[in-house]
Amino acid sequence: MSHRILIADDHPLMRTALAQTIGQAMSGAAILEASRFDQIKPILETGEGVDIILLDLHMPGMSGLIGLMMLRSEHPAIPVIVVSASEDPVTIQRSIDYGASGFVPKSAPNTQIVEAINAVLDGELWLPDLPAAHEADTPDxxxxxxxxxxxxxxxxxxxxxxxxxxxxxxxxxxxxxxxxxxxxxxxxxxxxxxxxxxxxxxxxxxxxxxxxxxxx
Missing domain, CATH: 1.10.10.10 (Winged helix-like DNA-binding domain superfamily/Winged helix DNA-binding domain)
Structure with a gap:
């Protein structure tokens, strides 16, 4: 079964690397691209459907986790994998807590993004093997x-x-x-x-x- 995958990242080289990795591992996958947060909505509203979104937390217009929450609120049926240069456990845990189905550091081997996509498409969560987060006991x-x-x-x-x-x-x-x-x-x-x-x-x-x- 072919899938439609949206890569939302402002760095062209990163989008190219992700597209090549997915294209080699997932035959027939249709790759869509967005370089700004405000380009995501028109793509999702074309009616052709998107099966999964690979999302950079720091792309223009995202406002960090606020953008993730907005996206999940407006399109709850489309799973999101955060692909980020941030690797701290707190950011990873918050991404999952507020809607992401997976988190892949940009420094990870390219095989991990394929593992994450397949896991999330199967309805699972996917996280890197990092130490657990420890936050102060204050309101989030x-x-x-x-x-x-x-x-x-x-x-x-x-x-x-x-x-x-x-x-x-x-x-x-x-x-x-x-x-x-x-x-x-x-x-x-x-x-x-x-x-x-x-x-x-x-x-x-x-x-x-x-x-x-x-x-x-």
Whole structure:
């Protein structure tokens, strides 16, 4: 059975490496590509279907884990494997906790991405063999953000990037008053009092970018 696989990564060499690896191991697989987060939605809405998404957490427009949560909220039936230069256990565990079905470090041998794809397509989870994560016993900001709607997550992503309400409204093609209403709801759901506090919490989900590393 052939599969349609979307590679979402802003580095052309990384997309090429992944496409070649998948093409050699999975005969007949159709490879789709996106270099920005905002290119993913039009591909998923063509009606032709996508069986699995390989997602870079640091591609433009992602806002780290916020983008992952938005994608899983809008397209819960399509499994996502995070392919990231970040390899710390906390990032891996949070990716799984908030919707990913697998996680493959970009430094991993190319055989691992094929193993991960096959496992996830079979309905399993796939994780690298790394030490377990240990986090402080404090409320996870992603737990609070998980209650937000897709539109509210977009607003939160804008807040994390330091954008004004009018900038967010322009990008979302809605009225500024609508964005302000979303901000009020976001503050209530995140249990914070000010936009600045929401920005601080959101920044904990917008992971710092790491340098690209091609798979061996």
């Amino acid at each position: 900001p992603a737990q609070r953000a998980a209650t937000l709607t897709p539109q509210q997550l977009r607003v939160l992503a804008g807040i994390a990037e330091g954008k004004l309400n009018k900038q967010i409204a322009y990008e979302m093609n809605v009225a500024e008053t609508t964005v302000k209403a979303h901000v009020t709801t976001i503050l209530r759901k995140l249990n914070v009092l000010t936009r600045t506090q929401a920005a601080v919490l959101a920044s904990q989900l917008a992971l710092a970018p790491s340098p690209p590393t091609l798979m061996e």
